[in-house]
Amino acid sequence: MENTCPLNYGLEVFGDRWSLLVIRDIAFWGKKTFGEFLRSNERPATNILAGRLARLEKNGFIVKRTDEKDKRKEIYSLTEKGLDLIPMLMEIGAWAAKYDPRQPEEFKQFVTMVRADQQRLTAHFIDKVRNGGAIFADAVGRQSGDGPIE
Amino acid sequence: MENTCPLNYGLEVFGDRWSLLVIRDIAFWGKKTFGEFLRSNERPATNILAGRLARLEKNGFIVKRTDEKDKRKEIYSLTEKGLDLIPMLMEIGAWAAKYDPRQPEEFKQFVTMVRADQQRLTAHFIDKVRNGGAIFADAVGRQSGDGPIE
DNA sequence: ATTATTTACTTGTTTTTTGCAAGTATGCTA
DNA sequence: TAGCATACTTGCAAAAAACAAGTAAATAAT
Numbered sequence: 001m002e003n004t005c006p007l008n009y010g011l012e013v014f015g016d017r018w019s020l021l022v023i024r025d026i027a028f029w030g031k032k033t034f035g036e037f038l039r040s041n042e043r044p045a046t047n048i049l050a051g052r053l054a055r056l057e058k059n060g061f062i063v064k065r066t067d068e069k070d071k072r073k074e075i076y077s078l079t080e081k082g083l084d085l086i087p088m089l090m091e092i093g094a095w096a097a098k099y100d101p102r103q104p105e106e107f108k109q110f111v112t113m114v115r116a117d118q119q120r121l122t123a124h125f126i127d128k129v130r131n132g133g134a135i136f137a138d139a140v141g142r143q144s145g146d147g148p149i150e
Numbered sequence: 151m152e153n154t155c156p157l158n159y160g161l162e163v164f165g166d167r168w169s170l171l172v173i174r175d176i177a178f179w180g181k182k183t184f185g186e187f188l189r190s191n192e193r194p195a196t197n198i199l200a201g202r203l204a205r206l207e208k209n210g211f212i213v214k215r216t217d218e219k220d221k222r223k224e225i226y227s228l229t230e231k232g233l234d235l236i237p238m239l240m241e242i243g244a245w246a247a248k249y250d251p252r253q254p255e256e257f258k259q260f261v262t263m264v265r266a267d268q269q270r271l272t273a274h275f276i277d278k279v280r281n282g283g284a285i286f287a288d289a290v291g292r293q294s295g296d297g298p299i300e
Numbered sequence: 301a302t303t304a305t306t307t308a309c310t311t312g313t314t315t316t317t318t319g320c321a322a323g324t325a326t327g328c329t330a
Numbered sequence: 331t332a333g334c335a336t337a338c339t340t341g342c343a344a345a346a347a348a349c350a351a352g353t354a355a356a357t358a359a360t
Contacts, residue, residue, distance in 0.1 A: 006246030006253055007174050008167075008192055012173060014168070016243075017161045024157050033343050034308050042158055050309055072307045084245055089157060091238035096156030099231055103156055116360045118268060183336050195319050222336045284356055297315045305358070316347065324339070330332085 004148045013059050014085065018044050018052045023078065024063065027086050027125075030134030033067075034073045061085070086135070090122065104112060151297045159186050162207050164235065173211065173228070177236050177275075180284030182225045183217075213236070233276045236285070240264060240272065 016021065025031040025040055037049055053076065056062045061082035065071035072136050091130075097103050097111040125135045164170065171219075175181040175190055180275045187199055203226065206212045211232035217223035247253045247261040264271050 004250075004252045004254075005174075005191060006243045006257065007178075008171065008249060009246045009250045009252075010242040011167045012349095013171060015165075015167060016177070017158075017165055020159065020161060023153075028157075035306085038308095041155060042344095046309070047311085048347065053248035065273060070307085071355070074308070083247055084248060088245060090161040091241045093156045095234055095238060096159045098154060098234060100154075100159045102154045102159075104154075113283065115269070119265075187336085190335095195321095196338070197320090197340080198318065220328070220336085263353070301360100303358100303360075305356100306355070307356080308354090309334100310351100312349105312351080314345100314349075316345105318343100318345065320343080321340105322340080323344105324337100326336085328333105328335075330334095 178285045
């Protein structure tokens with residue numbers, strides 16, 4: 001990283017598709033394990049996913065700990081540094097709500113709601129995720145296509 | 151694009167490093183031509199840059215027109231769809247201002263200022279860029295390292 | 301207790317993308 | 331009209347991604 005542009009810095013440490021999709025899965029869908037990330041709609045390859053999880057951990061965006069109830073599982077969660085990406089993810093969502101014709105009305109309303117009281121709601125969502133929840137409810141079983149709000 | 155996740159949609163159409171750096175160069179530094187993008191700190195390869203400009207144009211983020219004063223030059227500018235990425239770019243900047251230790255105090259203050267009256271200022275910046283200006287003044291000659299505010 | 305299954309990965313191999321070094325076409329400039 | 335600037339393109343090597351298997355440890359089923 002030869003220069004100090006903040007955007008370039010961000011793009012180099014978290015700015016690739018698979019990394020951001022993992023962060024999304026944790027923050028918006030409450031996913032926590034390798035297998036759950038693997039079964040996302042976008043279907044990452046196992047080696048790519050493993051690499052991204054390692055890098056995200058190395059760079060301090062996520063931490064992992066072994067599940068005490070099932071020691072095969074590793075539980076991944078966001079650090080403060082990772083939680084602070086939520087506002088950016090929401091801006092991407094807001095953009096897509098406006099320009100992706102496939103986004104449902106339901107989601108556009110969600111964005112409007114967020115925009116109406118941006119900082120208060122953002123803080124609320126970060127808090128929710130910090131405490132083990134997820135922005136779109138705490139349901140991993142739900143699919144992206146099901147619509148965003150509980 | 152097989153599924154309808156807004157984040158995934160965004161990442162597929164604009165979500166790679168070189169595309170976002172071009173958008174940044176236009177919006178934040180007022181750059182407009184192939185040569186100006188090429189001479190950015192990150193030094194893209196000519197073929198990659200050409201490819202990204204073509205894709206950004208195809209996907210409706212930028213438009214190009216020939217410079218009337220110098221017909222060798224193509225002038226690139228953001229469409230409304232591209233301008234609407236500015237809030238997301240600012241969120242990445244805000245994140246980096248917090249987590250990249252190399253960001254100068256000056257830039258952190260800029261972020262604080264933006265945060266204090268987010269929507270009003272965001273609209274102002276978009277307007278500035280829409281009218282041919284740039285967020286960090288209208289100076290292409292300036293370098294990223296020079297500091298963000300005029 | 302043994303076998304099968306689940307989970308989190310690794311390890312090749314192929315395919316795609318990137319990055320580098322040139323080269324080309326067109327318009328301006330001296 | 332000779333050189334130079336500008337916006338590209340092309341060919342090749344290197345890196346990264348995607349695909350297909352395989353491995354090791356823990357749990358579940360018989």
